Amino acid sequence: MDLEHNNSYWGMNLKWPSNFQDIIQSxxxxxxxxFLVALDNKEPEFVQKVAEELWMKxxxxxxxxxxxxxxxxxxxxxxxxxxxxxxxxxxxEKVKNQLKQNTDEAYNLGAFGIPWIVVQKQGKEPFYLFxxxxxxxLCNELECxxxxxxxxxxxx
Amino acid sequence: MDLEHNNSYWGMNLKWPSNFQDIIQSxxxxxxxxFLVALDNKEPEFVQKVAEELWMKxxxxxxxxxxxxxxxxxxxxxxxxxxxxxxxxxxxEKVKNQLKQNTDEAYNLGAFGIPWIVVQKQGKEPFYLFxxxxxxxLCNELECxxxxxxxxxxxx
Numbered sequence: 436m437d438l439e440h441n442n443s444y445w446g447m448n449l450k451w452p453s454n455f456q457d458i459i460q461s462x463x464x465x466x467x468x469x470f471l472v473a474l475d476n477k478e479p480e481f482v483q484k485v486a487e488e489l490w491m492k493x494x495x496x497x498x499x500x501x502x503x504x505x506x507x508x509x510x511x512x513x514x515x516x517x518x519x520x521x522x523x524x525x526x527x528e529k530v531k532n533q534l535k536q537n538t539d540e541a542y543n544l545g546a547f548g549i550p551w552i553v554v555q556k557q558g559k560e561p562f563y564l565f566x567x568x569x570x571x572x573l574c575n576e577l578e579c580x581x582x583x584x585x586x587x588x589x590x591x
Numbered sequence: 592m593d594l595e596h597n598n599s600y601w602g603m604n605l606k607w608p609s610n611f612q613d614i615i616q617s618x619x620x621x622x623x624x625x626f627l628v629a630l631d632n633k634e635p636e637f638v639q640k641v642a643e644e645l646w647m648k649x650x651x652x653x654x655x656x657x658x659x660x661x662x663x664x665x666x667x668x669x670x671x672x673x674x675x676x677x678x679x680x681x682x683x684e685k686v687k688n689q690l691k692q693n694t695d696e697a698y699n700l701g702a703f704g705i706p707w708i709v710v711q712k713q714g715k716e717p718f719y720l721f722x723x724x725x726x727x728x729l730c731n732e733l734e735c736x737x738x739x740x741x742x743x744x745x746x747x
Contacts, residue, residue, distance in 0.1 A: 444731045575600045
């Protein structure tokens, strides 16, 4: 119900995956995470779009992201340059270690879920927010107005 | 930190009780809950004010609410008429059973925490919201604007 209410609030169309445990626990998202790291090394400007597309595959269209062929589909759709080379990097030690380091960094900051937001104001200690339902708190701390969902914002 | 950020957002001054487990688990709030039921039977218009005062004792002023003397203090402060009679009702079977029924009712609706909000729109199935961080969702479902905290609202 929370998902349905949030869909209405945000103007989204998210759906619970038909086999959540299978996707998250068995198949996992490790491959996709490593791909994002490899992509960030080569074509960083595409990272956000690819992450969004992978997220929409799971959370809106109930599509798999666990295999290399799924990653390739995303790359073709988003026209990632020379994506075959990037895909060969997925299982390199360099990329594996980078993902471990990123994970360790988040863990050491105290992250216990995502989104994990790091707020660093000039001359102040950083602080952390957990959850997509803390945006009003984030804006309050940054002393700016929280406008809520921008439902009429056109997607590129 | 979430409490501190919410204090800033809502203009409140809540503090984590110095011995949370002791208050919630050992001493408990059963006496206070039964008193609220007894009060609702005799002086229902005072229920909200007393509930707020009890809540502020725990969550803002780090004061105990577990004993009859604590309840009496609240009654005196809020000028509850004939409160001694109401206090003698706390341990009556009638009041105990009413609280059990209230609890069962919430449990059977699926409540797993408080605040548990029941939303009943005319001609529709009721639905439920959990948490003080779902007020924007509540307003969206009721098709009214969520204005956020009314920091300048004067307290009576």
